[in-house]
Amino acid sequence: MISNQEPQQIKVVVIGDSSVGKTSILLTYTQDRFPIDYVPTVFENYSNVISVDNTQVQLTLWDTAGQESYERLRMISYQAANAFVIVFSVIDLQSFENIWIKWLPELQKAGKDRLPKIIIGNKCDKLNDSLKFQVFWEKCELENIRFIECSAFQNKNIKNVFEEIVSITIREQMLQTVLRSKRRQETIQKQQKSFCQLL
Numbered sequence: 001m002i003s004n005q006e007p008q009q010i011k012v013v014v015i016g017d018s019s020v021g022k023t024s025i026l027l028t029y030t031q032d033r034f035p036i037d038y039v040p041t042v043f044e045n046y047s048n049v050i051s052v053d054n055t056q057v058q059l060t061l062w063d064t065a066g067q068e069s070y071e072r073l074r075m076i077s078y079q080a081a082n083a084f085v086i087v088f089s090v091i092d093l094q095s096f097e098n099i100w101i102k103w104l105p106e107l108q109k110a111g112k113d114r115l116p117k118i119i120i121g122n123k124c125d126k127l128n129d130s131l132k133f134q135v136f137w138e139k140c141e142l143e144n145i146r147f148i149e150c151s152a153f154q155n156k157n158i159k160n161v162f163e164e165i166v167s168i169t170i171r172e173q174m175l176q177t178v179l180r181s182k183r184r185q186e187t188i189q190k191q192q193k194s195f196c197q198l199l
């Protein structure tokens with residue numbers, strides 16, 4: 001069935017340490033090929049209409065640069081963001097630890113820590129250690145953040161990453177709408193009650 005509704009706007013920002021593969025993931029997703037020759041530091045914003053969970057979404061993807069010196073620029077990209085994809089490399093343990101040391105605190109500093117987010121372990125083509133994957137799973141589960149392993153190089157799970165973050169965001173926004181309307185109803189009921197008591 002074709003819907004006349006305007007697609008829902010969702011802006012997703014991709015963050016994480018330098019060299020974990022953020023730009024490669026975005027290029028693989030949007031161009032369906034792994035960039036073997038040149039990877040720019042920051043990929044141009046991309047926008048496309050996709051359908052997830054029967055909802056039409058205008059998905060806009062923002063790349064960021066992982067280096068410290070780009071912090072101010074990153075903060076600008078966080079404006080009006082609806083969700084975050086936090087990337088680390090499964091062969092660089094420090095990049096995983098930096099999620100808790102650097103990336104989540106940076107989101108908190110920007111006032112964005114309550115927005116939907118997922119954690120992505122990229123370069124899984126280079127790691128065969130299931131024990132390490134277990135460690136990543138457990139830590140993310142403990143923090144209640146969805147974890148997906150992927151490989152931009154093998155185009156493995158890349159589409160899933162974006163469908164998953166969009167799906168989580170749609171669900172979260174629906175929940176917020178329901179909660180807002182419930183609160184509004186409660187306020188109206190309270191006002192009606194005190195009005196009746198006055199009479």
Ligand SMILES: Nc1nc2c(ncn2[C@@H]2O[C@H](COP(=O)(O)OP(=O)(O)OP(=O)(O)O)[C@@H](O)[C@H]2O)c(=O)[nH]1
Nearest residue numbers: 018019020021022023024041065066123151152153
């Ligand atoms: N083996 C393997 N290499 C990858 C994968 N994804 C990216 N790379 C390589 O990792 C390096 C860094 O990739 P980028 O996409 O530039 O990383 P980035 O996170 O955008 O880095 P910054 O722009 O500096 O923040 C490049 O040499 C890529 O070819 C992957 O899935 N597997």
Ligand SMILES: [Mg+2]
Nearest residue numbers: 023040041042
């Ligand atoms: Mg990059």
